[in-house]
Amino acid sequence: MSASAFITITRPHNAVVAGLTALIGYLIATGTLTPPSLLLAVVVALTTAGGNVINDVFDVEIDLINRPKRPIPAGEISLAGAKAYTAALFSGGLLVATLTTTLCLAIALINSVILIAYAVRLKRTPLLGNVAVAYLTASVFLFGGAFAGVEGLVQNLSLAAITFLATIAREVLKDAEDVDGDAAGGARTLPMIAGVRRTGAFAFACACSAVLVSLLPFGDWWGPFYLAGIAVVDIVILFGASRGLSCTTPGCVRDSRATSILRAGMFAALAVFAVAAVI
Structure with missing residues (x-):
């Protein structure tokens, strides 16, 4: 070994x-x-x-x-x-x-x-x-x-909730990208059952929920800087999720780069929370 x-x-x-x-x-x-x-x-x-x-x-x-x-x-x-x-x-x-x-x-x-x-x-x-x-x-x-x-x-509940919802959106879109490979491997995923278009709609709904949670005045970090920063993050998350809305094929989801954009939005949210917590 x-x-x-x-x-x-x-x-x-x-x-x-x-x-x-x-x-x-x-x-x-x-x-x-x-x-x-x-x-x-x-x-x-x-x-x-x-x-x-x-x-x-x-x-x-x-x-x-x-x-x-x-x-x-x-x-x-x-x-x-x-x-x-x-x-x-x-x-x-x-x-x-x-x-x-x-x-x-x-x-x-x-x-x-x-x-x-x-x-x-x-x-x-x-x-x-x-x-x-x-x-x-x-x-x-x-x-x-x-x-x-x-x-x-x-x-940390707000950040955890945003991460949870945005991650579900990203994960189901990743599954939509991999439908062909998963089918060949005998896997069963949400896009294989509900279809790519419905999966995209579900991912967008999760992203919208993440945005709503992000605006709640929940922690000590909530304030002008946080709201300004999270507004930009929310736009990125919604943009990323919306890229998969019109897709009906795995190739379309891959080409949309929706999962990469969502990942960037999640990292940006983490940065906003961290800076807001220390200023």
């Missing part, structure tokens, strides 16, 4: 970014960062890494065809070794979470269970898989805020 493969299989860039996002969640909730808050990044990075590894464990047959260079199909890590590694990563994340707060530990435990359920079954379940991804993405902000107690978690 290759030592470098144990790093590659965790998708380290993805795990590190998720960990840093938890710190931003704490920053938004409190307006500052403290040395103990670094524990949040460690927990999220380990848990995300565990989720990435277990995904590869359950996708090994697909990866043998589509991604033969991934560590497991390439023979760099055995299936048994990957399963043990998964357990070690999740256990490590939960162990570090015990050094945070009870609320953080509860979120870490719930998310670990959902990551496992996603790899085992939810990924292949229409819409529920999208909802699981959206929750996991949004919950990183709740986790960061929870380190400051219930009050901190509440401060």
Whole structure:
């Protein structure tokens, strides 16, 4: 077994970014960062890494065809070794979470269970898989805020809700892009059941809901700067989602770049919240 493969299989860039996002969640909730808050990044990075590894464990047959260079199909890590590694990563994340707060530990435990359920079954379940991804993405902000107690978690509810709704919009549009490949692989996704056009309409409705949530006067960060910044973000999110409204084919959704625009809008929203929290 290759030592470098144990790093590659965790998708380290993805795990590190998720960990840093938890710190931003704490920053938004409190307006500052403290040395103990670094524990949040460690927990999220380990848990995300565990989720990435277990995904590869359950996708090994697909990866043998589509991604033969991934560590497991390439023979760099055995299936048994990957399963043990998964357990070690999740256990490590939960162990570090015990050094945070009870609320953080509860979120870490719930998310670990959902990551496992996603790899085992939810990924292949229409819409529920999208909802699981959206929750996991949004919950990183709740986790960061929870380190400051219930009050901190509440401060981050708006950002979590915006992220949840915008992520669902992006995820179903990504599924619309991949209809042909998913059909060949035997998957069942929302666009395959409801059609690309209806999926685009659903994504736009989610984006509109995210915009409405963003305008609610909910946290200490709400004020003139926030409203000015989030107005620009909302335009980007609505523009991105609207690009998929008229599409009836996967190729049209890909060409619209709707998912890329939505992703940019979500990153912009994070920046607006972070700056508003510290000024």
